[in-house]
Amino acid sequence: MDTKPQITVKGVKLAYGDFVVMEELSFEVPRGSIFFVMGGSGSGKSTLLRALLGLGVPAAGSIFYGDEDFLAQDEVQREHTLRRVGVLYQGSGLFSSMSVAENVGLPLAQFTHYKRDEIQEIVALKLALVGLAGFEHFYPRQLSGGMQKRVGLARAMALDPEILFLDEPSAGLDPISSRHLDDLIRELRESLGTTFVMVSHELPSILSIGDASIFLDAEAHTLGASGPPKELLEHPPNDRVREFLTRGGDHA
Amino acid sequence: MTATQGPDGTVVVRVSGEHRSAASLRVPPEVESAVQAAQGRVVLDASALDGWDTSLLVLVQRVVTVAKDRKLEIDTSSLPDGLRRLLALSQSVPAQHPPAEPEPLPFVARIGVATLGVRDTIVRVVSFIGEVAYSAKRLATGKARLRRIDVMTEIEGAGVKSLGIVGVVSFLLGMILAFVGGVTLKPFGATIFVANVVTVAMLRELGAVMTGIVMAGRTGSAYAAQLGTMKVTQEIDALTTMAIPTSDFLVLPRVIALSLMMPLLTIYSDFIACTGGGLVAVLSGTSPVEYMKQMQIAATLTTFWIGIVKSVVFGVIVAVCGCIQGLRADGGAASVGNAATSAVVNSIIWIIAVDGLFAVVLDVMHI
Numbered sequence: 001m002d003t004k005p006q007i008t009v010k011g012v013k014l015a016y017g018d019f020v021v022m023e024e025l026s027f028e029v030p031r032g033s034i035f036f037v038m039g040g041s042g043s044g045k046s047t048l049l050r051a052l053l054g055l056g057v058p059a060a061g062s063i064f065y066g067d068e069d070f071l072a073q074d075e076v077q078r079e080h081t082l083r084r085v086g087v088l089y090q091g092s093g094l095f096s097s098m099s100v101a102e103n104v105g106l107p108l109a110q111f112t113h114y115k116r117d118e119i120q121e122i123v124a125l126k127l128a129l130v131g132l133a134g135f136e137h138f139y140p141r142q143l144s145g146g147m148q149k150r151v152g153l154a155r156a157m158a159l160d161p162e163i164l165f166l167d168e169p170s171a172g173l174d175p176i177s178s179r180h181l182d183d184l185i186r187e188l189r190e191s192l193g194t195t196f197v198m199v200s201h202e203l204p205s206i207l208s209i210g211d212a213s214i215f216l217d218a219e220a221h222t223l224g225a226s227g228p229p230k231e232l233l234e235h236p237p238n239d240r241v242r243e244f245l246t247r248g249g250d251h252a
Numbered sequence: 253m254t255a256t257q258g259p260d261g262t263v264v265v266r267v268s269g270e271h272r273s274a275a276s277l278r279v280p281p282e283v284e285s286a287v288q289a290a291q292g293r294v295v296l297d298a299s300a301l302d303g304w305d306t307s308l309l310v311l312v313q314r315v316v317t318v319a320k321d322r323k324l325e326i327d328t329s330s331l332p333d334g335l336r337r338l339l340a341l342s343q344s345v346p347a348q349h350p351p352a353e354p355e356p357l358p359f360v361a362r363i364g365v366a367t368l369g370v371r372d373t374i375v376r377v378v379s380f381i382g383e384v385a386y387s388a389k390r391l392a393t394g395k396a397r398l399r400r401i402d403v404m405t406e407i408e409g410a411g412v413k414s415l416g417i418v419g420v421v422s423f424l425l426g427m428i429l430a431f432v433g434g435v436t437l438k439p440f441g442a443t444i445f446v447a448n449v450v451t452v453a454m455l456r457e458l459g460a461v462m463t464g465i466v467m468a469g470r471t472g473s474a475y476a477a478q479l480g481t482m483k484v485t486q487e488i489d490a491l492t493t494m495a496i497p498t499s500d501f502l503v504l505p506r507v508i509a510l511s512l513m514m515p516l517l518t519i520y521s522d523f524i525a526c527t528g529g530g531l532v533a534v535l536s537g538t539s540p541v542e543y544m545k546q547m548q549i550a551a552t553l554t555t556f557w558i559g560i561v562k563s564v565v566f567g568v569i570v571a572v573c574g575c576i577q578g579l580r581a582d583g584g585a586a587s588v589g590n591a592a593t594s595a596v597v598n599s600i601i602w603i604i605a606v607d608g609l610f611a612v613v614l615d616v617m618h619i
Contacts, residue, residue, distance in 0.1 A: 187341060
């Protein structure tokens with residue numbers, strides 16, 4: 001298997017005009033890992049995610065997908081790179097005017113040669129994988145928040161992406177659904193070798209399924225720490241990381 | 253994917269090679285019929301499989317389903333671990349069945365439902381107007397819950413920012429009226445009466461109507477989209493639970509803004525249109541001084557006031573249609589779009605209808 005990192009970020013600076021959110025961000029996302037981006041509110045987690053997806057341009061630095069310099073790519077090449085990526089947005093980002101089946105089937109209909117009935121088949125399978133078999137004809141507004149998240153995940157993985165970006169996937173989920181989602185993510189990583197990049201505050205899931213992570217330090221405006229979450233909890237490199245991972249106290 | 257049948261009736265389904273984004277997701281018919289004919293056991297053999305993705309899972313799942321339906325024993329032990337686990341996952345999840353679609357209603361019942369819908373619409377519109385009237389009363393007694401800054405913002409949006417489009421439309425309209433009037437009146441040697449055509453038509457009817465229609469398209473739709481989005485993102489719910497009436501906080505500033513700005517825009521529109529009409533008339537040979545004199549004769553104060561009164565009414569119509577449609581939105585992006593469309597369509601229909609009503613009433617009153 002390829003051992004090169006899936007994503008390499010070098011010296012990235014995120015800023016809104018003169019307001020610097022983060023600078024000197026450098027880290028690597030190992031292939032096939034479940035990678036967490038942690039950090040307090042306003043530390044630039046979502047901004048970083050947008051930069052990685054090409055939705056926002058970092059003020060400085062470079063981002064590599066494998067060997068390809070993502071920021072130097074032209075539009076066509078970038079589309080090609082993003083084809084290997086699936087995203088679950090914080091608010092699910094489902095198309096409200098389309099049924100669940102149409103939502104999940106859209107990338108398949110656009111980017112594969114599969115016929116309508118074959119797409120139906122894949123859609124049914126992906127929905128079964130996220131535990132929503134039989135919900136094809138529902139519209140997003142008829143589903144609960146947790147179900148919408150799962151449909152979003154099914155859509156994100158419609159094309160069997162190498163990398164799945166999940167922005168706060170367990171926000172708004174009850175602890176049990178959140179646990180199920182963790183199991184599903186681990187299962188998908190084990191069976192398909194998908195790399196997961198997740199923005200999350202959900203400590204239980206960070207500590208149970210994360211194998212690598214970075215901590216964005218909102219006060220220092222740069223990387224506070226990086227490493228496997230469990231190690232960071234055992235040997236926190238600084239107080240802010242310890243506070244984050246122990247919810248503000250030593251007695252978690 | 254190939255299948256071979258052993259002497260004891262066991263069928264071995266073999267998948268081999270690189271199996272990514274398979275060209276077809278159809279199980280080959282010979283494989284399917286072999287599994288249909290199998291006795292006892294179906295063995296999935298993936299020993300020669302090099303790579304796979306979920307498209308293979310679709311195929312394998314189909315074979316497994318067929319075999320399960322026939323209550324055959326299935327041996328998946330040679331499948332890659334990951335594939336086996338995903339297979340288990342996709343099969344283990346109990347299918348959650350959505351509630352059944354309601355039966356389509358019989359024809360007569362549908363007429364009934366549609367009729368009740370009309371009644372509901374009337375009730376909703378009337379109670380909305382009632383609410384706004386209450387808000388207006390609270391405004392008069394200084395108890396309305398609204399922010400001055402919101403009123404000012406809406407006034408800016410409906411007033412200053414509309415000058416451009418209203419100006420262009422009115423200027424062109426004035427020119428068209430003068431041109432058509434000139435062509436028609438020329439054979440009678442009455443080209444001077446072009447001034448009457450332009451002035452009376454604009455002041456009495458078209459100034460208010462055209463401004464109303466432009467504002468319906470420009471501002472009414474914006475109101476519907478704003479309020480619709482606020483409904484969808486639960487901002488309206490937030491106001492309700494704070495016990496701030498939406499009719500005070502959201503509707504009133506918009507009604508105030510439009511009913512104040514519409515008369516001003518109409519005056520502006522009248523002026524610009526008369527200028528445009530005059531320009532055409534002068535360019536086709538009428539002397540500017542005579543044209544001005546004829547305009548003074550044509551433009552009576554009554555004509556002017558009729559247009560102004562209408563414009564206030566049209567302003568209220570546009571604001572109310574926009575807000576009522578916006579607040580009706582439910583669900584997603586499409587409902588906001590529908591709200592904006594309905595707001596514009598309803599505003600224009602009501603503007604024309606009320607203008608007709610004005611014409612009849614004024615005729616009866618001999619004004």
